[in-house]
Amino acid sequence: MDDTKVCLVGAGGFATRRIYPYIGHAGGYIAGICTQSLETSERNARRYGGKQYTSIDDMLDAERPDCVIVCVGPKEHPDLAVQIMEKGYPVYTEKPQSMTSSDSIRMAEASKKTGMLCSIAYKKRYATVFARARQWIDGFPREKLSSISIDCASGPFRNERPDNSFLLQCGIHIIDLLLYLYGDVKKVFCFAREMNAYSINLTFASGAIGTMNLSDTGSMTVPTEEVEIGIEGGNFMRIHNGSEYKICEKGKCVEWREPSTFMSSGDSGNDTGLLAEIVDFFAAVREGRSTRSNIFESCKAMLLYEAILNSANSEAIVEIDYSVIPTV
16 A cells, blocks of 8 residues: 655644654655745755645645645635645645634535545544544434533633634634534533633534533643533443543443543644544545545534634524535
8 A cells, every 4th residue: 555645734833743743654755845935844844854845836736645734724724725625635734724614614615516525633533532432422322312511621822813712722622522422513602701711501403412611721731621421321421631431331330441641732643633633534535535524524613613702792592503514
């Protein structure tokens, strides 16, 4: 099996730490790196390989890769992703994929029109523990799902710009995780303390209910995340810091996981999902299929994100309309 030929757009701090090192591990190799200035890509080209470019079109025309990874910022992701798909290449962007749901929908429309895969880096869908949680949940009829609660705190954010706010940059992972585990959210009500803390109540299309308590009052290195899942009949799952869990069925513990160490700062590629999502993207490109974090699913995260903000601003219940997302 041939290695996946990859071109990258962007060579910033996060990409350098968490994307470039995983390319080879995931079964790919870097053919080209495109940045606005050659100076910013010189380091990564030296460390990881790849020819340097300042024009995406020039890079794609010269290298003709199997796929493209875009890791710049949410303002630039939509235009770049659409441009790449229209040139006939599958694309993976860092999260969040956009600043607004309308831009996410534009990306989904381009994916549908071109037939090109557009996958978004919502790593928690690929994390070992949450993949197991989804597998366990799927063993029950949807109408049996009762409740879910997620508490998560990151380190402090300055919250000076919308594109670098706590809810968009960190909370969006929890928003997407909630949708991955329990499905479409129907209604949202939120109280917020400025841009630093959000208390959110939800009802799901399945009839289940849920809560999220999200804030930037924690730490970037000490994990602070708790997930509780309740299903009718004495069935429940408790997940601690994305690594430990306990599953009980009919009131009795049937499965548990207690790693010897806890993880933080994305130190494990599979437990955090950082490596696993790239592995799946490369496999999807080779096999001509979609991913569990494709743009059509990821549009839902942006719709829920906007509903949370709208509810916080209006102090009213907000309903979500998923019909605006293109069908696959």
